[in-house]
Amino acid sequence: MTKPVRALLIVVAALVLLLVMRSLWSFLQPTESILQGHIEAREFIVSSKVPGRIGSVLVEKGQMVAVDDLIFTIVSPELDAKMQQAEAGRDAVGALARQAEVGAREQEIAIAREQWEKSKVAEELFHNTYLRIQSLYDSGVVALQLRDEAHAQWQAAKLTATSAAAFYDMVQEGTREEIVDAARAELSMADAAVAEVSAFQADTRIFSWMTGEVSEIIMRPGEIVPPGFPVVTLIDMSQAYAVLAVREDQLPQFVSGARVSADIPALGLTQQEFTVRHVAVMGDYAMWRATDSRQGYDMRTFEVELEPVEELDNLRAGMSVLVHLSAAVNP
Numbered sequence: 001m002t003k004p005v006r007a008l009l010i011v012v013a014a015l016v017l018l019l020v021m022r023s024l025w026s027f028l029q030p031t032e033s034i035l036q037g038h039i040e041a042r043e044f045i046v047s048s049k050v051p052g053r054i055g056s057v058l059v060e061k062g063q064m065v066a067v068d069d070l071i072f073t074i075v076s077p078e079l080d081a082k083m084q085q086a087e088a089g090r091d092a093v094g095a096l097a098r099q100a101e102v103g104a105r106e107q108e109i110a111i112a113r114e115q116w117e118k119s120k121v122a123e124e125l126f127h128n129t130y131l132r133i134q135s136l137y138d139s140g141v142v143a144l145q146l147r148d149e150a151h152a153q154w155q156a157a158k159l160t161a162t163s164a165a166a167f168y169d170m171v172q173e174g175t176r177e178e179i180v181d182a183a184r185a186e187l188s189m190a191d192a193a194v195a196e197v198s199a200f201q202a203d204t205r206i207f208s209w210m211t212g213e214v215s216e217i218i219m220r221p222g223e224i225v226p227p228g229f230p231v232v233t234l235i236d237m238s239q240a241y242a243v244l245a246v247r248e249d250q251l252p253q254f255v256s257g258a259r260v261s262a263d264i265p266a267l268g269l270t271q272q273e274f275t276v277r278h279v280a281v282m283g284d285y286a287m288w289r290a291t292d293s294r295q296g297y298d299m300r301t302f303e304v305e306l307e308p309v310e311e312l313d314n315l316r317a318g319m320s321v322l323v324h325l326s327a328a329v330n331p
Contacts, residue, residue, distance in 0.1 A: 035323040037244035037306075039264075039315060044210055046232040047225075050203045052076035054221050059232060061217060065208045071232050074204040074225065083197045090190035119161035126154040212236040215317075235317065242274060242306040242321040245282065248299045250325060254279060260306055263322040267314060274306035 055073040059065060133150040136142045212234035219231045242262065246254055254260065254276050261271045282301045306321070 033250075033325045035244050035246060035250070035325060037242050037262075037304075037321040037323070039240055039317050039319045039321060040243050041241070041317045042236045042239040043215065044212065044234045044236070045230040046071050046206060046208065046234060047228050047230050048072075048074055048203050048206050049227050050074055050076055050079065050200050051225065051227045052079075052204065054219050054223050054225055054231065055204075056221050057217060057219070057232070059214045059217070061214050063214045064212070065214060065234065066211050067208060069208045071206045071208055072219075073206070076201075076204055079197065079201050079204065083194070083201060086190070086194045086197045090187070090194050093186045093190040116161070116164035119157070119164040123154070123157040123161040126150070126157040130154040206231070208234065210234060210236060211238075237315060237317070238311065240308065240312075240315050240317065241277070242308075244304045244306065244321070244323060246279075246302050246304045248302060251279070251302060253325060254302075254304045259309070260323060262306065263324075264312070264315075264319055265322065266316075266319040267312065269312070272312065273309040275309055276304060277307045278305040279303070 052074040053076075055075040057072045058070050059072075065071065130147075130150040130153070133142060133147050137144065137147040213236075214232060215235040216233040217231075218233070219225050219229070225231060244254075256276050256279060258276045260274045260276060262274055263270045264272060280303050282303050308315075
């Protein structure tokens, strides 16, 4: 073998050895695994307790709304009719309550007094008649039957006078306290019925109770909506957070309260700081199954929520979030 050939073989062998060593070194170096998640934000449903027809929707998708901004209105003729019924019932009960509190009118008291006085005169007349008949009976002029009839008429007139006197006293005293209390209680119930319908009427104008962005308009004017059905949804990007699906052997890097760096490609941001705020196991559908015992064990998947350390401008729900993990936590 000539020297040039021997030199060429040595160079080739050295190059092959170098490539093998480089490949082995690269294989032994720790690699990175990337977890991909996405941005979510708190959504709020705006609905009404009142069924009816949508009158107007005063917001549009993407619009920012503040607390107490009017979102939509509902038209409900049935509620207007119920309010008329409730108010009419309250007025009727109120009149009866006032009558119970005031008691009898002056004219009724005067009539009761006249009846009592008439009954006293009648009693006195029948009493005198009885005395005369009794005197005649004692003289043997009239029969016992006539004396007994005169006595019965006198006793009946006496009872009538007693009843008239009692009725006159009752009219003067006014309505019994129990009746007045019952009338007042019925008036309170009627007031409560009006207040209830009024509360439902107020719920035909729905205002926002939070600051956020309109993400979806589900119902439009003219459509009939049942009670509690979503009409508008709001999203609050100030409460945005990232969601990751993390295998349980990767959980040591996601302890609650730990800091995690992540990239947001849509915003061109890298190494943004997030805080782990919640970790929860996912269902069996997300379990990693080992094909045989030599490949390890079945591993559960956990949902991890990450909260941005600082507010990020232009962050939107659905944007991808990338978290880089070292090979130390991978199987």
